[in-house]
Amino acid sequence: MQSESVRPKLNSATDVVNVVELTNISKSFPGVIANRDISLQIDRATIHAIVGENGAGKSTLMKILYGLHQPDSGTIAINGVVTQFKSPSEAMAAGIGMVHQHFMLADNLTVLENIILGSEPTKYGVLSLGDARKRVKDLATSIGVEIDLDLPISDLGVGQRQRVEILKVLFRGAEILVLDEPTAVLVPQEVDELFVNLRKLVANGTTILFISHKLDEVLSISDQITVIRQGSTVATVSPKSVDRLKLAELMVGSDLPSHGERTTKVGEKILLSVRNLTVLAKARKNPVQNVSFDIFESEIIGIAGVDGNGQFELCEALLGLVDIQGTVELGGKDASNLNVRERLDQGLAYIPFDRHREGLMLAASLWENGLLGHEATLSRGPMIDVKAARKSCREIIERFGVMTPSELVPAFVLSGGNQQKLVVGRNLANTPKVLIAAHPTRGIDVGAQAAVWKEIRRSRDAGMSVLLVSADLEEVLGLSDRILVMFDGEISAELDPKSATPQILGKYMTGMQ
Amino acid sequence: MNKQLDIHRNSDAMRKSLATLGSSLGAIFLALFICAVLLLVTGKDPLAAYGKILETGFTSDKFVEMLKRATPLIFSAIAVAIGFKMNLFNIGVEGQYLFAALIAAEMGTHVSLPAPLHVLFILVVAMVSGAAWASIAAFLKIVRGINEVISTIMLNYIALSFIQWLFETFFRDDSDGGLNVKTTKIAPSGRMPDLVHDRLNGMFIVALLVAFVFWIVVFRSRFGFRLRASGLNPIAARTAGIPASRMILVALMLSGAVAGLVAMPAVIGDVYGYGPSAIATQYGFAGIAVALLGRNHPLGIVGAAMLFGFLDSTSAELQLSGIPSSIVKVIQAIIVLVVVIVNEASSRRYNRRTAERAAMALKSLDARL
Numbered sequence: 052m053q054s055e056s057v058r059p060k061l062n063s064a065t066d067v068v069n070v071v072e073l074t075n076i077s078k079s080f081p082g083v084i085a086n087r088d089i090s091l092q093i094d095r096a097t098i099h100a101i102v103g104e105n106g107a108g109k110s111t112l113m114k115i116l117y118g119l120h121q122p123d124s125g126t127i128a129i130n131g132v133v134t135q136f137k138s139p140s141e142a143m144a145a146g147i148g149m150v151h152q153h154f155m156l157a158d159n160l161t162v163l164e165n166i167i168l169g170s171e172p173t174k175y176g177v178l179s180l181g182d183a184r185k186r187v188k189d190l191a192t193s194i195g196v197e198i199d200l201d202l203p204i205s206d207l208g209v210g211q212r213q214r215v216e217i218l219k220v221l222f223r224g225a226e227i228l229v230l231d232e233p234t235a236v237l238v239p240q241e242v243d244e245l246f247v248n249l250r251k252l253v254a255n256g257t258t259i260l261f262i263s264h265k266l267d268e269v270l271s272i273s274d275q276i277t278v279i280r281q282g283s284t285v286a287t288v289s290p291k292s293v294d295r296l297k298l299a300e301l302m303v304g305s306d307l308p309s310h311g312e313r314t315t316k317v318g319e320k321i322l323l324s325v326r327n328l329t330v331l332a333k334a335r336k337n338p339v340q341n342v343s344f345d346i347f348e349s350e351i352i353g354i355a356g357v358d359g360n361g362q363f364e365l366c367e368a369l370l371g372l373v374d375i376q377g378t379v380e381l382g383g384k385d386a387s388n389l390n391v392r393e394r395l396d397q398g399l400a401y402i403p404f405d406r407h408r409e410g411l412m413l414a415a416s417l418w419e420n421g422l423l424g425h426e427a428t429l430s431r432g433p434m435i436d437v438k439a440a441r442k443s444c445r446e447i448i449e450r451f452g453v454m455t456p457s458e459l460v461p462a463f464v465l466s467g468g469n470q471q472k473l474v475v476g477r478n479l480a481n482t483p484k485v486l487i488a489a490h491p492t493r494g495i496d497v498g499a500q501a502a503v504w505k506e507i508r509r510s511r512d513a514g515m516s517v518l519l520v521s522a523d524l525e526e527v528l529g530l531s532d533r534i535l536v537m538f539d540g541e542i543s544a545e546l547d548p549k550s551a552t553p554q555i556l557g558k559y560m561t562g563m564q
Numbered sequence: 565m566n567k568q569l570d571i572h573r574n575s576d577a578m579r580k581s582l583a584t585l586g587s588s589l590g591a592i593f594l595a596l597f598i599c600a601v602l603l604l605v606t607g608k609d610p611l612a613a614y615g616k617i618l619e620t621g622f623t624s625d626k627f628v629e630m631l632k633r634a635t636p637l638i639f640s641a642i643a644v645a646i647g648f649k650m651n652l653f654n655i656g657v658e659g660q661y662l663f664a665a666l667i668a669a670e671m672g673t674h675v676s677l678p679a680p681l682h683v684l685f686i687l688v689v690a691m692v693s694g695a696a697w698a699s700i701a702a703f704l705k706i707v708r709g710i711n712e713v714i715s716t717i718m719l720n721y722i723a724l725s726f727i728q729w730l731f732e733t734f735f736r737d738d739s740d741g742g743l744n745v746k747t748t749k750i751a752p753s754g755r756m757p758d759l760v761h762d763r764l765n766g767m768f769i770v771a772l773l774v775a776f777v778f779w780i781v782v783f784r785s786r787f788g789f790r791l792r793a794s795g796l797n798p799i800a801a802r803t804a805g806i807p808a809s810r811m812i813l814v815a816l817m818l819s820g821a822v823a824g825l826v827a828m829p830a831v832i833g834d835v836y837g838y839g840p841s842a843i844a845t846q847y848g849f850a851g852i853a854v855a856l857l858g859r860n861h862p863l864g865i866v867g868a869a870m871l872f873g874f875l876d877s878t879s880a881e882l883q884l885s886g887i888p889s890s891i892v893k894v895i896q897a898i899i900v901l902v903v904v905i906v907n908e909a910s911s912r913r914y915n916r917r918t919a920e921r922a923a924m925a926l927k928s929l930d931a932r933l
Contacts, residue, residue, distance in 0.1 A: 391804075392805035392807070403803055411797065413797070414796055419789070422789065426786050433786055435784060435788075455922070456922050456925030463919065
């Protein structure tokens with residue numbers, strides 16, 4: 052799609068139909084399930100979805116395609132030519148572009164600067180922005196993206212940032228686009244926009260590999276769907292021939308867990324009471340503005356919202372990590388002036404947003420990770436009671452089904468889902484009164500998700516109050532007794548999960564209502 | 565099943581220690597090889613130089629001297645390692661120990677206590693002074709967010725000038741005469757007894773004791789766990805209720821307290837006072853190298869300090885036989901560089917292997933179920 056490309060191109064797109072052909076790819080890779088004998092043909096100018104649970108081997112496969120890993124055996128053919136990628140730059144040169152789940156953009160540079168970063172067009176060694184601007188404009192128009200090239204990235208929303216990432220990859224001449232969980236950060240309306248752009252891209256001849264575990268989206272956007280389970284391809288199907296349930300069964304290999312109605316009742320006692328909570332910020336809008344709510348015993352309140360609308364700061368405020376205005380009461384007692392330790396001692400627990408950043412010490416063993424936050428109880432005098440700590444960790448492993456050879460391995464060897472189960476287990480182990488659960492199942496597989504949900508429900512039935520912060524609307528709708536929507540630091544709506552739909556939630560979440 | 569896992573664990577720990585030791589030894593040999601090349605290039609005979617080092621190093625005299633030279637390095641390296649355990653880079657050991665040396669030497673002359681208490685008093689004063697000086701950097705970091713690397717380096721310069729001023733204005737004692745001015749001599753009750761007459765004093769035992777306490781505190785105590793957690797993932801530690809600023813303060817002050825002991829072998833075991841030319845400098849920086857070489861582990865630090873002490877002890881002899889004694893410093897520097905590089909590579913390899921073994925173990929677990 053770019054005439055300037057120096058890469059030799061096939062004269063006719065019809066010469067080879069399979070733009071990407073993976074044959075018998077195997078890769079043993081530490082800590083995650085290996086790819087076993089994966090074969091995959093991807094037709095030119097189609098959207099090919101790859102679905103599977105987290106840890107099923109999708110990411111490994113894409114990393115192999117993108118040159119980040121080399122397969123132990125098997126071949127990769129691009130446009131019918133067998134190739135080997137030793138690095139991402141070789142893959143890029145062959146026309147493969149990857150849009151990562153986590154954006155890699157420089158906040159202070161403009162859209163245009165970000166797009167050309169790393170492949171800046173120069174004339175006589177001097178940056179020539181004019182040509183670049185025209186090419187980027189053309190690219191954007193051709194896929195129906197409207198964006199101001201001179202805005203700094205920091206002014207853009209998540210959806211637009213993603214568009215910049217896509218343009219960046221296209222600018223480098225990518226004809227095969229790998230999108231890793233592209234909709235994970237988007238609200239339903241943004242997802243629709245993205246899909247419009249993707250269809251135009253395909254119409255222009257680009258081939259798209261769409262990695263996802265959101266089945267509805269996969270069904271609506273793809274031309275072909277390949278299901279991967281435990282490192283092997285289970286099936287490649289057409290979206291017309293399957294439905295959601297069938298696809299899910301292919302993915303999990305067994306019956307799906309269902310949400311189910313709760314049989315217990317919400318209690319009478321208020322365990323967490325928040326009044327006029329404001330988190331102050333210097334030189335910008337307060338991230339949390341005048342938020343009030345109560346959570347009763349045995350109740351789950353879901354906070355729905357697009358990331359970055361104050362949920363994170365709200366959690367930090369409840370935990371006592373930032374200065375606040377307003378009051379926080381825990382179990383009927385004022386906790387506004389307590390520090391983190393004291394609040395945790397009052398029965399608060401926190402499943403953090405990002406298990407790697409806020410939850411785990413990756414280089415430390417599982418039992419030490421399980422000990423974090425419980426060192427006061429698991430010690431004898433001033434010394435850590437190693438035996439008790441290990442036993443407590445083994446109990447977490449047992450109860451939450453953490454797949455690990457023992458409690459002595461370092462945390463980095465576990466898969467994401469098992470790491471999350473450990474973090475959840477650590478925080479539920481002491482039967483807290485109030486749990487703040489931020490994205491408790493983000494990026495983990497269906498099986499682990501069901502396990503986490505089950506444990507949260509079980510603790511709720513035993514009387515625990517839960518503040519559930521999640522961007523996964525299905526989770527919010529399925530677990531909550533009440534839903535609060537957070538937009539721009541404020542609570543913009545209180546909804547009943549029985550009558551709310553993802554579409555309604557999406558509207559409140561984007562401030563359209 | 566648990567029994568099996570325990571075996572798995574013990575062999576695991578053993579494997580890790582062996583891997584660490586192996587990679588460190590390998591790095592040392594590699595460094596020696598690089599130095600040999602350097603010597604060849606400069607027209608010296610590397611075999612003769614190494615021969616001389618071995619020849620002089622392995623006499624019983626030199627063994628004692630090695631222990632003596634290792635003593636301040638052990639203190640200094642442990643001071644650095646305490647900071648490292650929390651990802652704090654205390655480059656200010658230099659200023660902290662010199663400041664502590666002056667204050668402790670001076671205070672030691674103002675009390676009269678029975679022998680063991682007098683010594684103890686001086687050691688405590690030294691630790692408190694070192695901690696106090698280090699706490700400045702801690703406060704700057706907590707209150708203003710100033711990086712401790714910058715502030716501790718700067719505080720070294722301030723310490724040097726401040727010490728000089730204090731010494732010249734208040735503590736200088738000229739009664740001894742001569743050019744080598746010092747503070748007033750510490751009374752015999754405040755002197756550390758010798759282990760080997762005139763060549764090694766009891767501070768060596770104190771150094772080993774400090775290394776042991778370091779191990780207990782950092783690897784076994786609740787405080788040490790919080791310290792390491794704050795180093796491994798400060799945000800996770802904070803979220804789990806470990807107050808970051810208090811940990812920074814305590815860690816830097818502990819580091820400074822141990823740093824305060826660096827000059828004590830000289831102050832109470834040799835010079836019996838403080839004098840600008842009587843107390844050796846540069847131990848603070850050497851300690852960083854020793855801590856790196858010893859991987860911040862007490863055993864490693866003691867071993868690394870011995871190695872450095874051994875090399876140092878041979879430098880005079882080298883000089884006499886026409887080999888530049890600076891080769892010792894070059895060897896030390898190259899060892900540290902190589903060790904840091906090799907450590908990084910081997911810990912990556914170790915991590916990969918650990919992950920692979922865990923995956924294998926899981927697979928066999930799966931198969932059994």
